[in-house]
Amino acid sequence: MAHPGSRTKTTDCWLLPEDEASVGQRIAELLPGAGWLCSQPGPLGLHQVHVHPSVQDALRCGGVQALLALPAGAAAPAGVQDLTGSATGPGRPSAVVQLLCSRRRQNRNGEVFDAGRLAVRWFEPEVGPEMHRLLTEQTRTVWRALRAATRPAPVETAAGHRISGMRIGRAAHAFATDTGIPLARGVSQYLRPTTTSTGNQPPGNRE
Incomplete structure (x- = not known):
């Protein structure tokens, strides 16, 4: 259940590193000055966190996920080292977009391809109406x-129930098609591509 005033958006997606780079490049074209925070494993404060100029740099530094600070151009959070040199605003980030990497893992039946996600959340009462409008935009x-860097990923469960609203990168789609690797979402939901495409429709995000 969403908390009062919270604004969330989430899309599950399957991406390979080249797809992550493509998504990051598209974002950089549309939001110049946006920086990506690396996300290090371990307790808070154990590792130095940086703002990187690209999602690839942030993932090389952190590994599992990268965080896009919004609004674009905001100053680095306290204790975070800015490696971009492009922060222009005096304010700190009011929201972060999580890019969680897809991963290949083994289960009892072999290898599966787990979805990652693109997700964001903030609380409107905390940021105020003007910042809320900017974050929404x-x-x-x-x-x-x-959407520009990926394609729809129409899939169905083993029981034949179709699920829409997810995305898959071009490289990830080629990999899944060529290898036949099962797609997975979470630890227990296994999916297969549907035989017909839904076209280039926008994702059905949870908002």
Whole structure:
């Protein structure tokens, strides 16, 4: 259940590193000055966190996920080292967009391809109406970049129930098609591509 005043948006997606780079490039074209925070494993404060100029740099530094600070151009959070040199605003980020990497893992039946996600959340009462409007606008821009860099991923469960609203990168789609690797969402939901495409429709995000 969403908390009062919270604004969330989430899209599950399958991406390979080249797809992540493509999404990051599209975002950079639409939101110049946006920086990506690396996300290090371990407790808070154990590792130095940086703002990187690209999602690839942030993922090389952190590994599992990268965080896009919004609004674009905001100053680095306290204790975070800015490696971009492009922060222009005096304010700190009011929201972060999480890009969680897809991953290949083994289960008892073999290898599966787990979905990652693009997600954002903020609390409108905490940021105020003006910042809320800006975050809403920039969030739409980020998802527009995601749609431009990926394709719909129409899938169905083993029981034949269709699920829409997810995205898959071009390289990830080629990989899944060529290898036949099962797609997965979470630890227990296994999916297969449907035989017909839904076309280039916008994702059904949870908002």
